[in-house]
Amino acid sequence: MATTRERNELTATQIAEILGTDVIGDGTRGVRGFNVIERAAETDVAFVGCEKNLKRAATCEARVVIAPNDCRERFAAFEGVTFIPVDQPEVAFLKIAERLIPARPRANIGISPKAIVADTAVIGSKTNIHPLAVIGDYVEIGDNCDIGPGAVIGDGCTIGDDTAIDAHAVLYPDTVVGSRVKILAQAVIGAAGFGYRLVDGRHELLPHLGIVRIADDVEIGACTTIDRAKVGETTIAEGTRIDNLVMIAHNCQIGKHNLIIGQTGIAGSSSTGSYVVCAGQAGIADHVHLGDRAVIGAKTGVHRDMPGDKAYLGIPARSATLHAREQMALKRLPEMRSTVKQMEKQIAELQGQVATLVSALANSTSTGRSDDAGEIRRAA
DSSP: OOOSSOOOOEEHHHHHHHHTOOOBSOTTOEESEEOOTTTOOTTEEEEOOSGGGGGGGGTOSOSEEEEEGGGGGGGGGSTTOEEEEESOHHHHHHHHHHHHSOOOOOOOOOBOTTSEEOTTOEEOTTOEEOTTOEEOTTOEEOTTOEEOTTOEEOTTOEEOTTOEEOTTOEEOTTOEEOSSOEEOTTOEEEEOOSOEEEETTEEEEOOOOOEEEEOTTOEEOTTOEEEOOSSSEEEEOTTOEEOTTOEEOTTOEEOTTOEEOTTOEEOTTOEEOTTOEEOTTOEEOTTOEEOTTOEEOTTOEEOSOBOSSOEEETTTTEEHHHHHHHHHHHHTHHHHHHHHHHHHHHHHHHHHHHHHHHHHHHHHHHHTOHHHHHHHHHHO
16 A cells, blocks of 8 residues: 555564454564455455455455454465454454554644734644634634644634644634544534525525534534534534534534434534434434434434434434335335236126126016026025
8 A cells, every 4th residue: 555654564473462362374474554355465464344254365465364253263264364363353453554554743833934823812832733724813722733724713713622623624703612623624613504584585694693612522524514503502512423524504402422424414403412323314304303322324304303212214214113114015016016906807807797696686586587596696
């Protein structure tokens, strides 16, 4: 894998020691890189996440493979491959990847002469303000922060310690950001929400006089937008992770340790409990509450409150179990349609037979042939 970063080399034995496990195979094999098993080179370490995919180790070029602990009895079938068994292969693989190519050391540039920093701004110690960043009046930034190139921190914003705001991100005035927060490139925090009223045939923007408050240890993805409140605060609570391209509207109250995944949209004044998951492209209507540990599946449309500790799918949202049953029924519709058409045909034939019998009965009765009529009744 091409990179300009510092590169280390580890043997299989050293990898096993780091992971607290043993080696199955040649422990002296060395690796200098890492890759997924389909594209790994001979000097890369790769991983297999589950027993079903273990067969891929037979055709990969990598000679050192991190694999599930419960597959030990199958390792002997893969000649020339050194296995490192662990309980969580992907987690272990990424840990080793960080050892092989460590993160670049943090820059120590201070305040770039190419940045624009208001005289009234207060900048903490060991904080980097990169070129072309703009820091407004009465901004307070804590220690050990990084404000990326071209980022804009509006007047009156407050930022805690150890927070990183990447290139071209924008914090509108009076936004409050906690400590150890990561805001990725081109995120926009604190713009006016989408709130209008119709006046004399024209849409007039309602005032948005509130702010956005982001708690500690939050991560906000690239190109995500979080709107300021009309009044009060739009809040993102501690530990929540927000993916790229997410839209959170004015006055939303997002709970602790949520996972909000790409292209999710949450309309105004909605709220979530703790540990809520919203999968990709979920849509949450306004004034809706999602209870603790609710899971909203991909492309799900939520139009009313959803109790916690349940998973939801579909449009409109309903329990994932009910949705699965409905989808299974939909799969059977062609077969059911054929069956219904066949039954309709049979019913039509039976109706014709009954009509014939009734007609014959009527004729027998009218002519006085009672014996024939009795026979017809018995046949009917």
